[in-house]
Amino acid sequence: MTDRVPAGMAEALRLTRAGDLAGATALLQRLMRGESEAPPGTGPTIIDAEPLRVDAPADIPDAPPRRAAAFKPADAYRKPGSAFAGRFHSGPRAGLGETLRGLAARAMPAGLDLGVGGLARPAAEPLPDGASFTTASYGNAAGTRSYKLYVPANRRDGQPLPLVVMLHGCTQSPDDFAAGTRMNRLAEEHGCLVAYPEQPSSANAQRCWNWFNPADQRRGDGEPSLIAGITRQVMSDHAVDADRVFVAGLSAGGAAAVIMGAAYPDLYAAVGVHSGLPHGAAHDIPSAFAAMRQGGGAVRRPSARPVPTIVFHGDRDSTVHPSNGDDVIAQSGASAAGLRTTVEHGQVPGGHGYSRRVHTDASGLALCEQWTIQGAGHAWAGGSPAGSYTDPRGPDASREMLRFFLDAPRSRTSGR
Template sequence: MASPFEGSLVTKTYRNDAGVRDYQVYTPDRAVRGRPMIVWLHGASNVVNGDSRTLNRSNSLVRLAKTFGYSVVAPDESLAASPSGAWNIGDPTTMVRGRGEASIIAGIIRQETKALGADPRRVYVAGHSAGGGMANYVAALYPELIAATAPSAGFPYLMDPTGLAVDTAMGPRRHPMPTFITQGSDDTLAVPALGEITKAAALHGNGLRPSDVVERKTLAAHSDRYVVSLTEYGRGARTSVVYAYVRGAGHPSGPGGLTLAGPALDRRVVEFLLAQSL
């Protein structure tokens, strides 16, 4: 497939017992072994104001890839499996390790970590809407593959605010999972209460309490569309949770595709992810 922008964009296919999915791989220049890899999971694509099923030059992950030196892997949900184009996070099979769509995504991650020669300690998963939910599922079920996660307008694993479901899913592979959460104040689909549940689970998973606030700041709407209230929680290495509350944002992703606000917040997410390592 010819690439409309600098770098290499190819489409591949992965198949396992749970099904078959296409996915795109973007590398900003010649293949460099040991580079980080960010996995992007789109939200519903076949709906009004839905996410793009393909990467494009305006996507922040693509624009920042050369600057920061990472590859992007973007699985595509099948419209045959989901007419809305949303990942099937409500399917009971995908809630279990080794089954369902999460297993397909995990297989793609393993395949491309090897094919790209990516650093297995620096693989990250981000997603929007159902893709944000699936990012949480993949991180819970396959933590040995993921160094950090960034759900935007997403859904927590099994809707559990205590983090106990994540603990059980991770099992002996359990490790802290640094998480950057983006939530819109006016989102009527992934309502703010879901963002709070996701935050509560992430804090528990990283051994943090709501009182473990490192910094609070307000990001003015300069290059982005909205003002963002940013709260960072942490207590030592690899126990970081960032909660970005985007004031005025609804459910659709922002112009950069990664978060609800725009390229400035998108860049913060990328910088957060790349700072983490297994």
């Protein structure tokens, strides 16, 4: 370690406290390389987000205080005169909390702390006897993706089970997403398989699904082909009810889930979208940030028959504009002739208020359901503090999604 390191780490601390996390990260990287300046224009352009902490109220059980709970845009380093400034960064970077923690651990002298904290680590729950949570992989011409699969103890040998495919958000992992959403616990309760495809940093520096790339928005190509391949591989390896296969995701994963429903309406019976964006909202990084900041505007509906969809979005989401939730619902056919719309309002005890808008057909089956969560940001509603980017103040998005999924899927998808 050179004599420059203590002064350099002090400068990194100053930049961090000033909100310039990009500058702090770049400085740490230069210090580790022993360089005084970073080489210009290295690495790919990526989308950046910063972990934001949310305090869980004391009356929510098993909710330790101040755990990582949400995303917020990195506006602190926006340059004047650019609609997207502060969102583009050269050089490969992981989530900022994780990057700063990892670099600081390797670069700073003993006893010197940046004071930026770190991401909460998932606390794995013991598996019930007879259940399993294992890793596998699938590959095709588009590449290879690993995934984790939860097989519940609550099953009968040979009886087809529902399958839920869960697409994590940026910087997350299957284990983190499973811990935060508690979906495995619900799968045990209802007897479901749950698959968690994993986006590697080699495909996106922040492990975001590339929902804004045209090649990753269509059937049979890119990431949709890999996610569909994972789904079909699980269906081949296990007894799965083909009429009860669902896909859901958070943020970039939510946008990817919308794409999967549009591209594979024959495979997925329903879609769950938390803090995501509509299909076709972007075609490159600038249009992605435009959609994230202000909504996608008029977005065309997919040519295929829309798949039943449930949407959750916080009305104070500053990372993905709440109007994107409206656009997802519009794409899912909420405005179709003959649908009946009902609205109810509720309040989680000690938590968030919400509105729930349900669009039903003539038989009373819900085709679209939209939850708008009052005062909530960019985080999985009702999730566990054991995982990242969750808001324990509810409502319970995982339970409501699974309820929506399992509610008469054969009748809802007949004639597709």
